[in-house]
Amino acid sequence: xxxxxxxxxxxxxxxxxxxxxxxxxxxxxxxxxxxxxxxxxxxxxxxxxxxxxxxxxxxxxxxxxxxxxxxxxxxxxxxxxxxxxxxxxxxxxxxxxxxxxxxxxxxxxxxxxxxxxxxxxxxxxxxxxxxxxxxxxxxxxxxxxxxxxxxxxxxxxxxxxxxxxxxxxxxxxxxxxxxxxxxxxxxxxxxxxxxxxxxxxxxxxxxxxxxxxxxxxxxxxxxxxxxxxxxxxxxxxxxxxxxxxxxxxxxxxxxxxxxxxxxxxxxxxxxxxxxxxxxxxxxxxxxx
Amino acid sequence: xxxxxxxxxxxxxxxxxxxxxxxxxxxxxxxxxxxxxxxxxxxxxxxxxxxxxxxxxxxxxxxxxxxxxxxxxxxxxxxxxxxxxxxxxxxxxxxxxxxxxxxxxxxxxxxxxxxxxxxxxxxxxxxxxxxxxxxxxxxxxxxxxxxxxxxxxxxxxxxxxxxxxxxxxxxxxxxxxxxxxxxxxxxxxxxxxxxxxxxxxxxxxxxxxxxxxxxxxxxxxxxxxxxxxxxxxxxxxxxxxxxxxxxxxxx
Ligand code: FES
Numbered sequence: 001x002x003x004x005x006x007x008x009x010x011x012x013x014x015x016x017x018x019x020x021x022x023x024x025x026x027x028x029x030x031x032x033x034x035x036x037x038x039x040x041x042x043x044x045x046x047x048x049x050x051x052x053x054x055x056x057x058x059x060x061x062x063x064x065x066x067x068x069x070x071x072x073x074x075x076x077x078x079x080x081x082x083x084x085x086x087x088x089x090x091x092x093x094x095x096x097x098x099x100x101x102x103x104x105x106x107x108x109x110x111x112x113x114x115x116x117x118x119x120x121x122x123x124x125x126x127x128x129x130x131x132x133x134x135x136x137x138x139x140x141x142x143x144x145x146x147x148x149x150x151x152x153x154x155x156x157x158x159x160x161x162x163x164x165x166x167x168x169x170x171x172x173x174x175x176x177x178x179x180x181x182x183x184x185x186x187x188x189x190x191x192x193x194x195x196x197x198x199x200x201x202x203x204x205x206x207x208x209x210x211x212x213x214x215x216x217x218x219x220x221x222x223x224x225x226x227x228x229x230x231x232x233x234x235x236x237x238x239x240x241x242x243x244x245x246x247x248x249x250x251x252x253x254x255x256x257x258x259x260x261x262x263x264x265x266x267x268x269x270x271x272x273x274x275x276x277x278x279x280x281x282x283x284x285x286x287x288x
Numbered sequence: 289x290x291x292x293x294x295x296x297x298x299x300x301x302x303x304x305x306x307x308x309x310x311x312x313x314x315x316x317x318x319x320x321x322x323x324x325x326x327x328x329x330x331x332x333x334x335x336x337x338x339x340x341x342x343x344x345x346x347x348x349x350x351x352x353x354x355x356x357x358x359x360x361x362x363x364x365x366x367x368x369x370x371x372x373x374x375x376x377x378x379x380x381x382x383x384x385x386x387x388x389x390x391x392x393x394x395x396x397x398x399x400x401x402x403x404x405x406x407x408x409x410x411x412x413x414x415x416x417x418x419x420x421x422x423x424x425x426x427x428x429x430x431x432x433x434x435x436x437x438x439x440x441x442x443x444x445x446x447x448x449x450x451x452x453x454x455x456x457x458x459x460x461x462x463x464x465x466x467x468x469x470x471x472x473x474x475x476x477x478x479x480x481x482x483x484x485x486x487x488x489x490x491x492x493x494x495x496x497x498x499x500x501x502x503x504x505x506x507x508x509x510x511x512x513x514x515x516x517x518x519x520x521x522x523x524x525x526x527x528x529x530x531x532x533x534x535x536x537x538x539x
Contacts, residue, residue: 045536052532056501057491057525126501130459133393133500139307140386142360146458146505153503244504247518250526254519 056129059122064248066119067241071267073112074234078274084287085277088211089189095210096188097199120161127154149240156237163230171217181216184209218282227279235272239265289315289376292384293328295340301398307386310340317377321364322347322354324376341400349373349513352448355455356401357388362452362511370450370513390451392460394497405451407497411466412449414493418473419481431477444472444523446514453508453516459500464508466494467520474527484531491528 052058080098083091099105143151174181185206201207218224243264246252252260281287291312298305312328319327322344329339345353354371358364364374379385387401395403433441445468453464470487473479479486502521509518 048532048536051488051492052536055491055528056495056499057528058532060501060525061529130461130500130503133460133498134391135393136391136397138357138360138388138391140360140388141357141456141458143458144361144456144507144510146507150503150505151458240504247504247522248525250522250524250529252519252522254517257518 056126059126060248062118062122063126064245066115066122068245069115070119071238071242074238074271074275078271081278082274084211084214085281088186088209091211091214092186092188092207092209093195093199093201096201096207097195099208100199116164120157123154123157147240149236150244153237153240156233159233160230160237163226163233166226167230170223171213178217181213182208184212184216186212214278215282215288218279221283224279224283228276231272231275234275235268238271239268242267289317289379289381291315291324291376291379291382294384294386295401296388296397297340297400298389298397299399301396301404305397305400315376317375319376320347320372321356321358321374321376322372341398341402343402344372347372350448352450355390355403355405355450355452357386357390357455359386362390362455363450363513368513368515370448373513390455392454392499394460394462394499395451395454403451405449407499408449408451408462408465410497411462411490411493412469414489415469415473415486416482416489418478420478433476437475441472441475444468444475444516444520447472447512447516448514450513452511452513454499456507456511457500457502458505458507459503461502461508462494462497462499463502463521463524464512464516464518466490467518467522467524468516470527471520471523474523483527484534487524487527487531488535491524 053062080094083094149156169175170178171181186209187204188201188207218227241264243252243260246256246260278287293310293312294307295310296305297308310328310332312324313331315324315327322342325340325342333339343353343355345351347354349370349372352370354363356363356371358371358374363369363371365378366374389395389397389401390403390405391397392403394407395405398404447465447468449465451462451465454460454462457464470490473486474483504518506518509516
């Protein structure tokens, strides 16, 4: 170690421990230069990583990490939706920003899809194992304190999955009768600000009119109903899922438990209200 | 007091079981649930029948041998009590009481109400040894352990390995048990040398035994006769992740 003796003494115990660990980590690719050693080392690396990822806990970590990322996406999505309340130009300009760099959009979409697939894949394999773990059911097993949300995670998750599929076909791909949405275009008024700096609009050019699209889409009561059900299932899922993240990643203590439960419920409620507000406002004639 | 018992009877591990109604008459309220079963078995035996098999040993709530799911609750209706410490005064006179064995793929029923919980023993074995010097008893102050740490380790060590956590879990997960065992030694200086290896080995064994996966519903904590909390599961989650990463990056 390149630390002089005197300096090490003054660094105290903790830094010394860190230095030792650091040395360990940094030395890993260099230790034993032989080809055979490196191959063996790589094999242990892959084997242990595989053991971790397929273990019960490993897949729970994946559920938690991907779930957290998806929550982050949902929050950003919701904040974007709320731009509808700032008027057509604000929403359309924001939509223009998201679409202005096609490669970034596709990288983002691919990443999101991969994250969602890992989340769903782990969730389904874990749930199947849980079914298999009790072949002979009880005639009677009381539920003492598990919440409805926690008991219906698989169901609410599947409803959310189906809803997301519908939503993407409806407003992103615009299949079938929804093709007309693609024809809605309008110019965007030049509003100076961060949006203008990131994705400038040309005066006189027409851009996809997302505002008009949602006004069309959410004037149909059954579509609004589908969205409310989907968003409600999402809220139920998150009210258990978000607090679960902390337990699964080992960040929950007994004392913090009630706080985390409350936090998850507040977050879930905020997301439900934020997401439902746009379709509801359109249907009630508040946004037009 | 008189009761009607709906008891699970099963000849052996390979037979199909079913519920049988048995009446328990002349039961005193201060009898424990197991003593009530003793009275019933006396009558069954005298009538020439086969007594109901059930697990028991200390009958004072410390060994973890007794089990039973009584009216849908592992160890019956009382909080923080094992079946041997549940008294008949907790039931209504004339009540019909459903008695089932602990059910999980990893806890196969051997006979009547006896489930084979040796999967827990194999998890403990997988945990391996703890490096402690032999010879004279160590001087008590040689390994200073803060009160807070000692208390928490003791809370984890309170687990008697009865399996009620598995029985109560909707997923038959053993994570409260395994968490308590990993946290118990992992919190103490004596447990440090093999800490990472122990966490990995015990979790791997738990998975291999066919237990389910925790969905953070905490039913286990609610039925645990020793009040072991799910903070132990959080500890295990942290420890296993750290142990795996350590193994991945440093071999
Ligand atoms: S018989 Fe020992 S705990 Fe019940």
